Amino acid sequence: MITIKDYALPDTLEEAYNLLNKKRSNTVLGGGAFLRLGSKKIGTAIDLSKLMLDAIEETDEFIEIGAMVTFRQVETDPVLKKFANGILSQAVKNIVGVQLRNIATVGATVYSRYGFSDFITALLALDTKVLLHKRGLMRLDEFLADGAKNDILVKVIINKTGRKAAFNMMRNSQSDYAILNVAVSRLADDWKVIIGARPHRAAIAYEASKYLSGSDLTGESVQQAATIASKELSFGTNIKGSREYRRKISTALVKRAVLEVLA
Numbered sequence: 001m002i003t004i005k006d007y008a009l010p011d012t013l014e015e016a017y018n019l020l021n022k023k024r025s026n027t028v029l030g031g032g033a034f035l036r037l038g039s040k041k042i043g044t045a046i047d048l049s050k051l052m053l054d055a056i057e058e059t060d061e062f063i064e065i066g067a068m069v070t071f072r073q074v075e076t077d078p079v080l081k082k083f084a085n086g087i088l089s090q091a092v093k094n095i096v097g098v099q100l101r102n103i104a105t106v107g108a109t110v111y112s113r114y115g116f117s118d119f120i121t122a123l124l125a126l127d128t129k130v131l132l133h134k135r136g137l138m139r140l141d142e143f144l145a146d147g148a149k150n151d152i153l154v155k156v157i158i159n160k161t162g163r164k165a166a167f168n169m170m171r172n173s174q175s176d177y178a179i180l181n182v183a184v185s186r187l188a189d190d191w192k193v194i195i196g197a198r199p200h201r202a203a204i205a206y207e208a209s210k211y212l213s214g215s216d217l218t219g220e221s222v223q224q225a226a227t228i229a230s231k232e233l234s235f236g237t238n239i240k241g242s243r244e245y246r247r248k249i250s251t252a253l254v255k256r257a258v259l260e261v262l263a
């Protein structure tokens, strides 16, 4: 059970950031769904609800998703349902149930860099940057590698480059975490292959992406790309599945996702 000593509803991001950095136990709240599973003793709980971070906005060049946007918004938003074959909506629609998706937020998910995340895998297949209050704008893959300390994720910004994309995952039941998830995207000859929930954090399979980008895209080369991806990334064992099982199903999921993008 978590305990919360004080509660703050800041008017500005700077105020929220200063509060966060005032004391180690001060904590930013997203939807609170993950925090409440732990036993953290929170000094001041910092609620970002007044900062207008709960919108999905589309411009000519970008789609911007605020940190307080929920997975349910991502799932049902008319723009995201179409954008890049609806990959983001597809990625979140199987996460537990509507009640959880109504509270789990984009900012918390991306900032926390959860290995099991379906959403991060899909985001990584797009041309995505994250905006942090102090550290500023950075590419999602760089942020996933480095993380950030005591910062606040403000929004996720996706460049509307025109990628076609597909998301696939394997889970034992709808309410369970994915055993593995895969996202693939294509922009002309440039392919990206991503594998997440390995159970390590989602990562780009660079060799497989490069191979696909230069290939003739026949059945054989798609199979070869999936094999390369399964060899270049590391897989691990946990209660959901073994390293060997994950490696095996990765080839099937990558192949399926590439074929979906080609279709």
Ligand SMILES: Cc1cc2nc3c(=O)[nH]c(=O)nc-3n(C[C@H](O)[C@H](O)[C@H](O)COP(=O)(O)OP(=O)(O)OC[C@H]3O[C@@H](n4cnc5c(N)ncnc54)[C@H](O)[C@@H]3O)c2cc1C
Binding pocket: 027, 028, 029, 030, 031, 032, 033, 034, 035, 036, 037, 048, 067, 071, 095, 096, 100, 103, 104, 105, 106, 107, 108, 109, 111, 112, 114, 116, 117, 118, 119, 151, 152, 153, 154, 175, 176, 177, 178
């Ligand atoms: C039972 C359960 C099952 C789940 N299953 C899946 C699944 O199958 N697939 C999947 O992809 N996800 C799954 N999730 C994760 C879920 O999708 C969210 O990623 C998770 O709940 C975090 O969102 P939240 O808003 O609840 O975060 P919170 O619990 O509010 O916060 C989580 C952490 O993020 C920090 N934080 C919050 N907002 C910000 C911000 N803007 N900037 C910086 N730090 C911030 C908080 O301080 C905290 O440390 C599951 C979660 C739960 C509770």
